[in-house]
Amino acid sequence: MKHNLLLIATLAILVSCRPNQEKKEQQGLDRQRPTAAQLLLELDTNKDKKIATDEANGPIADHFKNIDVDANGFLTLEELKLSEKNQEERPPRQTETAVDLSNEVDTSVKVVSVNTANFISENILDGIKKQKVELNGIETLCYVFKTNSRATEHEMGPWCPRHIEDGMEAAGIWFKDDKVYDVSGHFIANLNEFYSDEQWKLYREDGSIRVTDTEEGCLAAAKPDVEEKYNNYCVECLPDYFKEQETTFVIPVTPTYLKTPQSFGRGGIGVALNGVKYDPAAPLHAILAAHTIAPLDDHGGHVNPHGGYHYHAVTGSTKKVSQEDIHADLIGYAIDGFAIYSLTDKNGNKPEDLDECGGHFDDIRGYHYHAGEPGKNEIIKCLHGLPGYTEVKE
Numbered sequence: 134m135k136h137n138l139l140l141i142a143t144l145a146i147l148v149s150c151r152p153n154q155e156k157k158e159q160q161g162l163d164r165q166r167p168t169a170a171q172l173l174l175e176l177d178t179n180k181d182k183k184i185a186t187d188e189a190n191g192p193i194a195d196h197f198k199n200i201d202v203d204a205n206g207f208l209t210l211e212e213l214k215l216s217e218k219n220q221e222e223r224p225p226r227q228t229e230t231a232v233d234l235s236n237e238v239d240t241s242v243k244v245v246s247v248n249t250a251n252f253i254s255e256n257i258l259d260g261i262k263k264q265k266v267e268l269n270g271i272e273t274l275c276y277v278f279k280t281n282s283r284a285t286e287h288e289m290g291p292w293c294p295r296h297i298e299d300g301m302e303a304a305g306i307w308f309k310d311d312k313v314y315d316v317s318g319h320f321i322a323n324l325n326e327f328y329s330d331e332q333w334k335l336y337r338e339d340g341s342i343r344v345t346d347t348e349e350g351c352l353a354a355a356k357p358d359v360e361e362k363y364n365n366y367c368v369e370c371l372p373d374y375f376k377e378q379e380t381t382f383v384i385p386v387t388p389t390y391l392k393t394p395q396s397f398g399r400g401g402i403g404v405a406l407n408g409v410k411y412d413p414a415a416p417l418h419a420i421l422a423a424h425t426i427a428p429l430d431d432h433g434g435h436v437n438p439h440g441g442y443h444y445h446a447v448t449g450s451t452k453k454v455s456q457e458d459i460h461a462d463l464i465g466y467a468i469d470g471f472a473i474y475s476l477t478d479k480n481g482n483k484p485e486d487l488d489e490c491g492g493h494f495d496d497i498r499g500y501h502y503h504a505g506e507p508g509k510n511e512i513i514k515c516l517h518g519l520p521g522y523t524e525v526k527e
């Protein structure tokens with residue numbers, strides 16, 4: 134393990150020393166990390182296909198002995214590859230600016246561990262590992278697992294209707310002022326009235342609706358700075374465009390309750406029991422400023438180029454675990470390890486004592502969250518536990 138950490142440091146420093154490396158504002162694996170072959174090419178000055186001690190410099194030199202597993206004084210491609218492989222098996226790093234939260238821990242609150250048996254196991258790639266990860270200054274035992282963030286227990290889509298005469302069954306949902314609306318051709322045709330703004334016109338003279346129906350269109354429109362030619366579009370990306378992407382979830386095995394709620398980072402805020410990511414609020418302001426809408430499907434999900442399918446709303450479509458009492462069903466876990474339950478209990482009642490994050494306590498479940506109304510554009514509002522994190526490999 135020490136060996137891995139050293140190599141991470143080595144590679145990270147090497148990368149930062151390379152000129153003209155574009156810095157990518159990309160949460161996710163460090164994509165510019167040099168491969169073993171690149172390292173060899175870079176450091177092997179006498180071209181004998183191995184790195185001698187006098188060829189190594191910087192951190193590679195500092196950690197030479199750790200990488201040189203056969204201790205023969207040379208680093209071969211195989212040894213570099215082995216280190217690379219060991220490194221891939223490490224848990225990903227926490228990418229948000231890490232604030233030390235060790236003084237925020239409140240151990241007086243009952244907490245309940247994540248039960249991984251609740252997940253749909255076929256949707257988890259390569260199983261669930263347990264690894265110690267430092268989260269905001271606190272060493273925490275975490276579950277680390279990957280998914281393709283694709284729903285299997287319900288269809289994904291539809292999102293945008295194709296013609297102003299299409300019915301509600303041809304499209305998903307949209308929301309305004311905490312209310313959910315069924316999207317239909319008629320809804321699209323009347324967006325100017327809906328938003329009291331004459332600039333809205335997402336359809337052509339023949340009644341067909343402008344939809345981003347190529348991957349190129351999706352990439353250009355499904356981002357905060359929508360490209361100009363995709364203004365006045367119904368934005369839709371298909372899950373298949375990004376089906377190779379993997380989302381890694383790092384979630385504390387046992388959550389740590391914090392005195393002060395934490396705001397979300399840029400990554401996922403949790404995971405449904407089907408392995409699909411719960412995301413923070415969709416950036417409505419940016420979407421609407423370009424006169425675009427990016428409907429959710431009837432299940433509360435849509436697709437973007439950073440992790441594919443994800444939910445912004447809970448509509449009751451995903452796997453649920455019924456409770457023995459009348460409490461609402463378990464539907465997922467927040468990224469801090471606290472469970473997320475649906476909003477209403479078996480009698481149809483909503484909890485009335487939810488805190489600013491959407492959580493509360495009971496004796497059986499300890500601290501836990503209840504998902505917000507689907508029109509709120511937020512499944513939970515903040516985190517009351519020590520946050521884990523997600524990472525997307527694109």
Ligand SMILES: [Zn+2]
Binds near residue numbers: 412415437445
């Ligand atoms: Zn989204």
Ligand SMILES: [Zn+2]
Binds near residue numbers: 484494503
């Ligand atoms: Zn509850």
